[in-house]
Amino acid sequence: MLFSLDFEWLADPLYQDWLLEGLGTTLAITGVGTILMLIIGVVGAAIIHFNIPVAKPLTIIMIDLFRNTPPLVQLLFLYFMLSDLGMSYTDATTGERIPLLSGFACVVISLALYNGSIAIEVIRSGINSVPRQTVEGGISLGYSRAQIFRWIELPIALRLTIPNMTSNVVSLIKTSAQAALVAVTDVMFYATQITLETFLNLEVMIVLWLIYLVITTLVVLLAKQLAKALTIPGFGAGAMK
Amino acid sequence: MSKETTSATFGFFGVVAALLAVLLTLYGQGTGEALRVLFDRSSLLLTGSSNFSGFGGGFSANVIISVLSMAIALVCGFFLGGAMVSPNAMVRSVAVVFMNLLRSSPWLVVLYAMLYLLPFNVSIFGHHIFVSPFLKAVIGLSFPVTAYIAEAFRNGIHAVPDGQWESARALGYRRGQILRLIILPQAFPLMLPNLMTTYAMLFIGTSLVVVTGTSDVLSIGKTVIASDGDDYAAAVYLYILLLFFLFAYPLATWTRALERSLSKGK
Amino acid sequence: MNTPPCKPFIEVANIYKSYGSIAVLKGISMTIQAGDVACIIGPSGSGKSTLLRCLNGLVSVDRGTIRVDDFSVELLQSEKELVPLRHKVSMVFQQYNLFPHKTVLQNIMMAPIQVLGHNKQDVHERAVKLLAKVQLSGKENAYPGELSGGQQQRVAIARALAMQPEIILFDEVTAALDPEMVQEVLNVIRDLASEGMTCVLVTHEMRFAQQVADQVFFTDGGVMVEHGAPDRFFNNPSDPRLKSFLAKVL
Numbered sequence: 001m002l003f004s005l006d007f008e009w010l011a012d013p014l015y016q017d018w019l020l021e022g023l024g025t026t027l028a029i030t031g032v033g034t035i036l037m038l039i040i041g042v043v044g045a046a047i048i049h050f051n052i053p054v055a056k057p058l059t060i061i062m063i064d065l066f067r068n069t070p071p072l073v074q075l076l077f078l079y080f081m082l083s084d085l086g087m088s089y090t091d092a093t094t095g096e097r098i099p100l101l102s103g104f105a106c107v108v109i110s111l112a113l114y115n116g117s118i119a120i121e122v123i124r125s126g127i128n129s130v131p132r133q134t135v136e137g138g139i140s141l142g143y144s145r146a147q148i149f150r151w152i153e154l155p156i157a158l159r160l161t162i163p164n165m166t167s168n169v170v171s172l173i174k175t176s177a178q179a180a181l182v183a184v185t186d187v188m189f190y191a192t193q194i195t196l197e198t199f200l201n202l203e204v205m206i207v208l209w210l211i212y213l214v215i216t217t218l219v220v221l222l223a224k225q226l227a228k229a230l231t232i233p234g235f236g237a238g239a240m241k
Numbered sequence: 242m243s244k245e246t247t248s249a250t251f252g253f254f255g256v257v258a259a260l261l262a263v264l265l266t267l268y269g270q271g272t273g274e275a276l277r278v279l280f281d282r283s284s285l286l287l288t289g290s291s292n293f294s295g296f297g298g299g300f301s302a303n304v305i306i307s308v309l310s311m312a313i314a315l316v317c318g319f320f321l322g323g324a325m326v327s328p329n330a331m332v333r334s335v336a337v338v339f340m341n342l343l344r345s346s347p348w349l350v351v352l353y354a355m356l357y358l359l360p361f362n363v364s365i366f367g368h369h370i371f372v373s374p375f376l377k378a379v380i381g382l383s384f385p386v387t388a389y390i391a392e393a394f395r396n397g398i399h400a401v402p403d404g405q406w407e408s409a410r411a412l413g414y415r416r417g418q419i420l421r422l423i424i425l426p427q428a429f430p431l432m433l434p435n436l437m438t439t440y441a442m443l444f445i446g447t448s449l450v451v452v453t454g455t456s457d458v459l460s461i462g463k464t465v466i467a468s469d470g471d472d473y474a475a476a477v478y479l480y481i482l483l484l485f486f487l488f489a490y491p492l493a494t495w496t497r498a499l500e501r502s503l504s505k506g507k
Numbered sequence: 508m509n510t511p512p513c514k515p516f517i518e519v520a521n522i523y524k525s526y527g528s529i530a531v532l533k534g535i536s537m538t539i540q541a542g543d544v545a546c547i548i549g550p551s552g553s554g555k556s557t558l559l560r561c562l563n564g565l566v567s568v569d570r571g572t573i574r575v576d577d578f579s580v581e582l583l584q585s586e587k588e589l590v591p592l593r594h595k596v597s598m599v600f601q602q603y604n605l606f607p608h609k610t611v612l613q614n615i616m617m618a619p620i621q622v623l624g625h626n627k628q629d630v631h632e633r634a635v636k637l638l639a640k641v642q643l644s645g646k647e648n649a650y651p652g653e654l655s656g657g658q659q660q661r662v663a664i665a666r667a668l669a670m671q672p673e674i675i676l677f678d679e680v681t682a683a684l685d686p687e688m689v690q691e692v693l694n695v696i697r698d699l700a701s702e703g704m705t706c707v708l709v710t711h712e713m714r715f716a717q718q719v720a721d722q723v724f725f726t727d728g729g730v731m732v733e734h735g736a737p738d739r740f741f742n743n744p745s746d747p748r749l750k751s752f753l754a755k756v757l
């Protein structure tokens with residue numbers, strides 16, 4: 001069976017265009033999603049760290065909700081809620097009702113919230129592993145709690161959490177494939193389109209799988225480079241104790 | 242009440258309250274109507290049958306799929322994990338590569354591949370077996386999960402100090418015996434939180450089986466929305482979120498408690 | 508600097524501190540003159556570190572008053588109110604507490620720039636001079652993890668000095684060091700003392716205390732048992748607890 005695989009469709013310029021366009025969308029989703037996810041992670045960790053009234057319990061509820069429910073259902077809910085709410089505007093010239101938030105935006109927001117919830121916990125555990133004495137050194141030099149967070153705890157925590165944060169980004173990339181289920185034209189979406197036309201299901205899925213494999217591998221390699229560039233001589237995860 | 246119990250209780254009721262609050266905000270005056278629709282459709286969404294007469298569909302299908310997938314993945318994962326700690330370098334590296342390939346595939350892609358890869362009928366020894374979408378979902382999900390379990394297995398074994406291997410070898414045990422009689426009994430408790438987290442992830446991942454066309458809770462939800470109207474879409478999805486949460490959150494709390502007691506025991 | 512001012516520089520009066528049900532400080536008083544070196548000795552767990560931390564507001568007291576120059580430390584509540592105090596009173600710790608992710612130079616320069624808002628050029632100049640003073644010129648770009656304990660501790664002292672404090676608190680700064688590194692750190696402190704810096708040290712180096720201190724304080728069980736000039740203190744102790752302590756450590 002393996003010997004009868006047919007990859008000739010890959011030479012078809014239309015399918016090439018589709019895959020490239022889909023790839024572009026996937027990269028855009030995951031790129032924007034990752035940036036938002038990191039922002040949510042830092043802000044959420046800060047809210048919990050500083051024990052901010054009202055915001056802290058809400059953040060904790062958000063984490064518990066997003067971490068314990070399927071991201072696909074979160075996405076579908078967001079998608080339908082926003083259209084339910086009538087979050088749309090009427091185009092003045094054509095009179096057409098256009099949704100305020102596209103499927104693309106819904107996917108990005110839902111990924112940012114889901115993986116952002118994970119990011120908050122990852123960063124928090126990094127902050128917790130900053131030694132108390134290091135913080136005390138800052139206090140005795142007159143740093144405020146906010147300054148200690150900004151200049152001491154956060155930079156150390158972000159370095160310590162590079163491996164876990166990398167897994168989180170990889171998870172975000174893999175989860176982004178569900179965009180196709182709300183008709184966002186990512187690489188997954190076009191791949192299914194191609195299978196509908198060619199019936200070469202297995203072959204297309206293999207190519208799709210390779211595409212994701214390459215993206216995630218590149219991200220992992222990039223993260224390794226970053227970790228290396230940010231390594232502090234004489235200070236490793238083992239030296240933290 | 243301990244601090245952990247307090248925070249788990251807060252999380253539980255907090256999320257339930259938050260979901261209710263969202264429902265109220267979305268439906269306002271119509272909340273009662275939306276709740277009535279959800280109540281009427283509960284049997285369908287929970288069991289796939291209209292009056293709790295069966296358990297083959299809806300949310301219970303998600304639970305069954307997750308349990309079956311987990312069972313398959315546990316068996317395969319232990320073999321793959323065993324290969325990853327094999328004394329044979331060749332076997333080891335092939336197993337590690339295989340594990341990494343499995344682990345890095347998006348679940349949705351695997352499920353799609355299963356959908357087309359597995360035939361609708363297989364005949365084994367003259368018996369014809371119909372490969373239902375349900376079965377495809379079970380098999381599809383067990384692939385990536387196998388990788389996670391293999392990794393948990395390997396990490397568990399590596400977590401047992403080397404001295405245990407050495408002293409057992411000094412006592413004349415053979416490799417297989419050491420693994421089975423000495424290492425695994427020590428490694429298993431260490432792996433347990435990891436396995437539970439993996440199961441929780443698998444359970445949450447069963448939402449994706451909607452693409453296989455089996456009658457899971459999301460497929461039923463879509464049917465309900467189609468028959469009762471788009472207006473109730475948000476309510477139906479909130480309900481499904483709640484169902485997953487009610488199942489997954491206690492599991493996560495339990496896992497954390499287990500991890501804590503393990504790290505205390507050290 | 509050497510003429511004794513009429514008013515003591517540091518005045519601790521009858522302070523109490525408890526952690527939950529554990530009473531750590533039970534009515535401690537002491538006075539220290541500007542330019543003096545004061546050594547606090549006592550058994551482990553007797554509240555020496557706690558006492559020291561009260562002086563720069565790292566620990567807040569339950570009762571009693573602490574005056575450092577013009578500051579009523581026990582009244583300072585917010586971080587903002589504490590900043591001027593920490594400008595005046597620096598602290599060096601047993602575990603150095605350097606920032607592991609910053610170079611030696613950055614460790615010294617950070618707080619003066621970020622906390623005091625000093626000009627970067629000035630701070631840089633000061634930092635380079637201080638590094639020379641603690642005999643670490645050339646280590647500007649090393650990270651703390653690349654230095655020996657004694658070197659790290661000297662960086663920590665330079666970092667404290669960069670705040671241009673009037674008082675430095677040393678909490679068992681040589682206790683974590685290998686014996687051969689103890690002297691290099693003590694020498695730096697000795698230099699500071701001879702320049703007239705007000706120093707308060709918690710230490711187990713009795714010989715050093717005897718040579719350098721103007722005043723020695725002995726705490727035990729959260730109370731100030733005895734204090735005095737080092738000669739009388741070490742050679743003619745009166746309290747039996749101090750006697751038995753000195754018998755053990757000398």
Ligand SMILES: Nc1ncnc2c1ncn2[C@@H]1O[C@H](COP(=O)(O)OP(=O)(O)O)[C@@H](O)[C@H]1O
Pocket residue numbers: 526529531549550551552553554555556557558
């Ligand atoms: N933050 C704290 N929380 C609870 N107990 C503390 C704390 N800091 C110090 N203690 C207790 O106070 C006592 C005195 O501690 P410390 O001042 O460090 O003594 P010393 O420096 O003389 O060894 C000890 O019993 C210690 O356990």
Ligand SMILES: [Mg+2]
Pocket residue numbers: 555556557678679
């Ligand atoms: Mg101490």
